[in-house]
Amino acid sequence: MEGEPGCSIAGTLEVIGDRWTMLILRDAFRGVRRFDEFQRDLGIARNLLTDRLTKLVEHGVMEKQLYQAHPPRFEYRLTPRGVDLSPALVALMRWGDKWLADGAPPVSLLHDRCGQPLDQAFVCWTCDQTITPLQIRSDKRTA
Amino acid sequence: MEGEPGCSIAGTLEVIGDRWTMLILRDAFRGVRRFDEFQRDLGIARNLLTDRLTKLVEHGVMEKQLYQAHPPRFEYRLTPRGVDLSPALVALMRWGDKWLADGAPPVSLLHDRCGQPLDQAFVCWTCDQTITPLQIRSDKRTA
Numbered sequence: 563m564e565g566e567p568g569c570s571i572a573g574t575l576e577v578i579g580d581r582w583t584m585l586i587l588r589d590a591f592r593g594v595r596r597f598d599e600f601q602r603d604l605g606i607a608r609n610l611l612t613d614r615l616t617k618l619v620e621h622g623v624m625e626k627q628l629y630q631a632h633p634p635r636f637e638y639r640l641t642p643r644g645v646d647l648s649p650a651l652v653a654l655m656r657w658g659d660k661w662l663a664d665g666a667p668p669v670s671l672l673h674d675r676c677g678q679p680l681d682q683a684f685v686c687w688t689c690d691q692t693i694t695p696l697q698i699r700s701d702k703r704t705a
Numbered sequence: 706m707e708g709e710p711g712c713s714i715a716g717t718l719e720v721i722g723d724r725w726t727m728l729i730l731r732d733a734f735r736g737v738r739r740f741d742e743f744q745r746d747l748g749i750a751r752n753l754l755t756d757r758l759t760k761l762v763e764h765g766v767m768e769k770q771l772y773q774a775h776p777p778r779f780e781y782r783l784t785p786r787g788v789d790l791s792p793a794l795v796a797l798m799r800w801g802d803k804w805l806a807d808g809a810p811p812v813s814l815l816h817d818r819c820g821q822p823l824d825q826a827f828v829c830w831t832c833d834q835t836i837t838p839l840q841i842r843s844d845k846r847t848a
Contacts, residue, residue, distance in 0.1 A: 570801025570810065571731070571794060572724045577805075579722055581715045588714070592843055622804075643804050648838035649825055650800050651714060653793035658713025661765075661786050662720075667713065673829035674842040682792055685824045685835070686816035692828070695791035699817040700735055 577621050578647060582606055582614050587651060590624065590644070595637035623647065652682055720764045721790060725749055725757050730794060733767065733787070738780040766790065795825055 618624040623644040629637045659667035673680050683692040728747050761767040766787040772780045802810035816823050826835040
């Protein structure tokens with residue numbers, strides 16, 4: 563599969579495709595940082611939470627920072643690489659909300675300044691316009 | 706997890722989170738429609754391909770259409786529900802390209818009309834502007 567675009571998709575899913583990992587990331591985007599907060603919010607077993615946070619740190623998606631020295635206490639923050647997962651999480655969530663959920667979606671994503679729902683779009687900055695999925699061409703790189 | 710936003714993300718991954726499924730969808734977006742074409746392009750075993758296509762049809766993501774009566778021949782097309790997966794696949798691919806790939810990404814996504822690379826952005830149509838991940842607020846619905 564070397565050089566296949568599926569690699570990038572499959573590779574991303576190897577990092578974030580686990581359900582608990584997704585939920586931890588979602589909490590992190592909402593500002594959760596401390597082990598006990600994740601644990602309480604998700605109702606996840608402590609050993610599973612430790613495992614998932616350790617993997618996220620290993621993948622460079624989150625970083626562990628000391629926030630108190632005595633006794634030592636750590637918090638987990640999204641790195642720039644982690645923040646950059648936002649389009650993927652939002653896209654997966656929006657599709658599920660639209661096509662799988664019954665009734666109103668459990669969480670709304672809003673523009674913080676105006677409080678209105680956000681949209682996610684493909685943009686061509688050259689033409690200065692949004693484009694539809696059917697206006698996308700994919701070019702395979704030839705060696 | 707009823708009512709949890711993780712549901713929408715996890716639910717979406719239950720439909721498309723399998724590696725072969727992702728590759729089939731990627732081919733479908735590139736215009737591949739026939740069983741033998743998918744099979745040749747992906748080098749996938751025929752029983753696995755049958756299994757994945759059947760599931761995609763069951764989930765309403767693809768539909769099977771007769772394109773020749775004698776002998777009967779079918780092709781697989783993305784439904785509107787399937788086309789709507791485009792933002793999720795593109796977002797997963799872009800993150801992998803940016804953070805996991807060595808060198809240039811194997812596939813470029815271009816605006817078909819101008820041939821320039823496309824971008825994917827969060828948009829607030831009320832404010833008529835693109836917004837960053839850190840300008841998103843998520844509101845949990847309260848019952």
